[in-house]
Amino acid sequence: MQPGIYHLLLISTALFFIGVYGFFTRRNLITMLMSIELILNSVNINFIAFNKYLWANKLDGVLFTIFIMAIAAAEAAVAIAIIINLYRSRQSIDVKHAEELKW
Amino acid sequence: MPNVIILVLIPFLPLASFLILGLFGKSIFRNTSGLAGTLSLFVSFLLSIYTSFGYFFEYGKANGIYQKLVPLKLSWLEFSNGLSIDMGIILDPISVMMIMVVTFISLMVHIYSLTYMKGEERFSTYYSYLSLFTFSMLGLVLSSNIFQIYIFWELVGVSSFLLIGFYYNKPSAVAASKKAFIVTRFADLGFLIGILVLSFYSGTLDFNTLIQRLTSPGSGELKTAVTTSFLGISALNWGLALVFMGGAGKSALFPLHIWLPDAMEGPTPVSALIHAATMVVAGVYLVARLFPVLALSAPEVLELITLVGVITALIAALIACTQTDIKRVLAYSTMSQIGFMMFALGVSGYGGSNGIGFTASMFHLFTHALFKALLFLGAGSVIHYVHSNEMKDMGGLKKHLPITHITFLIACLAIAGVPPFSGFFSKEGILLAAYEHNPAVFWLALATSGLTAYYMFRLYFRIFWYKASQQHKHHGEGGFAMMLPLILLAVGAAVAGFIPFGRFVSSDGSLLTLPFHWLFSIAPVTLGLLGIFSAMVLFKKENGKADQISSFMSRVYKLVYHKFYVxxxxxxxxxxxxxxxxxxxxxxxxxxxxxxxxxxxxxxxxxxxxxxxxxxxxxxxxxxxxxxxxxxxxxxxxxxxxxx
Structure with missing residues (x-):
């Protein structure tokens, strides 16, 4: 059976919710960051899938995917910098130790 | 046509001097603030002389009738078509006469204060306040719009407040300034409502248009204003009566007079300028400005004005007979004279020879400004010498203060109505107008003028004769700067009566000759001389007769002494x-x-x-x-x- 757009959308949806689940359940900031990457990648799969099956002769979706990858890389760099600083200040990368920003 | 720049400079020179002295008086002009203020006012005075010559002799007349010129009009706030607050300058006989009076008296007071206020801690502040007052008063008389006049009306109120409370570490001065402000503010509330009523029914705030609309018998505005009524009184009468309430507050008419005697807490030159010669006649000026409307469309309000005026004149004259503070005597005499001006307007008719009262009232305003400023400045010179306001500290001063004595005597003769001094002519005009219109008012006025002569000469004899002086001649009369204004004003008070005033000021702008009958003058002059004579009997030498009389009528005396407990x-x-x-x-x-x-x-x-x-x-x-x-x-x- 040839894989169609539905299969790809199914994978991307699954990936998205795995990412969301990971974001809400993990305490470790690195794992949370990885979950966000999963979410971003599910979006990428969506872009590629729609580009391939709906507008096969265009490149918009591919370009957007490259764009998102670049952003994700930058975001990862910033996030990891924050995490390192957090670790330096409180010897932990557990998210529940970083909740001063309230009220 | 008048030169607009010169006209604008007349009020704005004092404003400039207010700003400059107010901001830099304590630094740059530390020693010269008095001279700077006096100089700017002197220029302003010259310009107003120039303007009045131009108006009266060159461009003011058209077909033998003085026109109401509006050489400058800037639209400021436009509410709707035709209804706008403008900033303008109006030139007509009364405003031109008033700018002369205001700048002249103010100049005299500026010169006088150079010596009188010398050595005061807040000398430059004093001069900046004086300039502020002069600016506001000139703006008031030149206003072409009823709302503009209201703005300047409040400004003179503020400067009066500032100057009454000038000695701010004296509790009585602070209380007096607050009292003056609150009482006049209360009256101004009526003024504001009156303006709103008048402008609502006439659809304009501009004086000329307003007068024109409310006097032409066929106009729709007049019809609605007369037919609409509230509590049985027509809207027009309400509006004018409320405007008159504002005037009564500022002019210290009964029963809104209570602030004026207390206002004497201010420096004496200030009393001469504000509370005798200029600001307190603003109410008279306002009534004169709206006079055509009052005379042609609202004779009931004129009746009210007559009544209030004559009551004020009589009551104030009675109270003045009993006071012992010389400035308070003068304050009550001012009230009484303003009462004269008011009822003269009240008994006057409009146009031609009916307008004797109007001309006489303006004439009396003019002569009164001269001799009352002179009286106050003379009193200032006396106070300067003995350091007290109370009569009991005075007596026998005629040797020590010869110039003050002579000039004070001239002013007393003028206010008592002795010919040929100025007060005689204007008062005769008023009495004649009253006689022709309303005999009751005439008899009351006659009695009041007799009382005037009595209390003025009581003051005169009490200060300058009465007893041998206990004062040592510790210092002189106050020098050239204090004597010059006294002499100039005395000359004015002596000869101003010979001005043919009706040729300049009349109710409708046409020429008028104030009628003059020798026979008619006999009664007031005799009564005046009688007043002077009785004052001489009682007060020329210390003899206790006055005390006997007051204890004989102790109840009445007490009532009057306590100012009728108002x-x-x-x-x-x-x-x-x-x-x-x-x-x-x-x-x-x-x-x-x-x-x-x-x-x-x-x-x-x-x-x-x-x-x-x-x-x-x-x-x-x-x-x-x-x-x-x-x-x-x-x-x-x-x-x-x-x-x-």
């Missing part, structure tokens, strides 16, 4: 009635209900925020969850509810 009545009304019936409940409502509502809304906000602040937990994952649910909710909303 102040006490006011205190009763405000303290006992207003404060407890209105003030306390209003305060309770404010504290409990108004503040309660405000506090309630504050407390509600606080309680709600206490509850909902736990949402902001600081946990990133919570925020993510809210975000997720928010997005899901939004999706549901868009897809299933709105069906986007």
């Amino acid at each position: 102040d006490e009545i006011y205190l009763f009304i405000t303290r006992k009635v207003l404060f407890s019936m209105v003030g306390r409940p209003a305060a309770w409502i404010d504290r409990n209900i108004i503040d309660g509502l405000v506090n309630l809304s504050g407390a509600t906000t606080k309680a709600v925020s206490e509850r909902i602040k736990v949402i902001q937990s600081g946990k990133v994952q919570h925020y993510g969850l809210y975000f997720l649910f928010g997005v899901i909710g939004l999706g549901v909303l868009l897809i299933y509810v709105i069906k986007f």
